[in-house]
Amino acid sequence: MDHIDAEILKELQQHAKVSMKELATKVHLSAPAVIERVKKLEEQGVIEGYHAKVNLKKLERTxxxxxxxxxxxxxxxxxxxxxxxxxxxxxxxxxxxxxxxxxxxxxxxxxxxxxxxxxxxxxxxxxxxxxxxxxxxxxxxxx
Structure with missing residues (x-):
């Protein structure tokens, strides 16, 4: 894992729904290169999944x-x-x-x-x- 993979992970942790095109722009790579890197991170088990953050107060679990x-x-x-x-x-x-x-x-x-x-x-x-x-x-x- 290099510095670019680290940047990809940082961006995905902040915004899991980011498009691959937008992610590519942020890390200064082409979209196909970013897609390949994300796929490798998933295959290696570094990225285990993508999750929604739920507001417990909105669900009345105060x-x-x-x-x-x-x-x-x-x-x-x-x-x-x-x-x-x-x-x-x-x-x-x-x-x-x-x-x-x-x-x-x-x-x-x-x-x-x-x-x-x-x-x-x-x-x-x-x-x-x-x-x-x-x-x-x-x-x-x-x-």
Whole structure:
């Protein structure tokens, strides 16, 4: 991967719907050359997919929380989280805590329902997210 591939990745991370013609202009290559480079990045698994960023507030999921679990049944907790519609992310981690789950839900009541439903799988510790910052662009070369 060279500097041009890094620029292509940067642009695609900012604007996944950019046309190949516009992307070619931004990285100073022809459209066919950019198409070939993007195809190679996809084939190599560097680009895994293209995603839409969804505004959770517009979907009325105004309560976000990180829930830390001391799990007594890791496989069942993982299955529960994968099936639950409010779960955004689920991490199995090493240490005193065995799982960290990020959820986005509609209200404190639905948060409580999630916690109650998850109790058979372990002891939760809930942290309401007040604000957050997401790094959306991964730099491939040192600047």
């Amino acid at each position: 309560i976000q929380a990180m829930i830390l679990f001391k799990s007594i049944d890791c496989k069942s907790l993982a299955a529960f989280c994968h099936a639950h519609p409010d779960v955004l992310e689920c991490y199995r981690v090493a240490g005193e805590i065995s799982y960290i789950v990020k959820i986005a839900t509609y209200s404190v009541e639905t948060l409580e329902q999630f916690i109650d439903a998850a109790m058979p799988y372990g002891t939760p510790s809930t942290n309401i997210i007040l604000s957050s910052h997401h790094k959306t662009i991964i730099q491939t070369f040192s600047q």
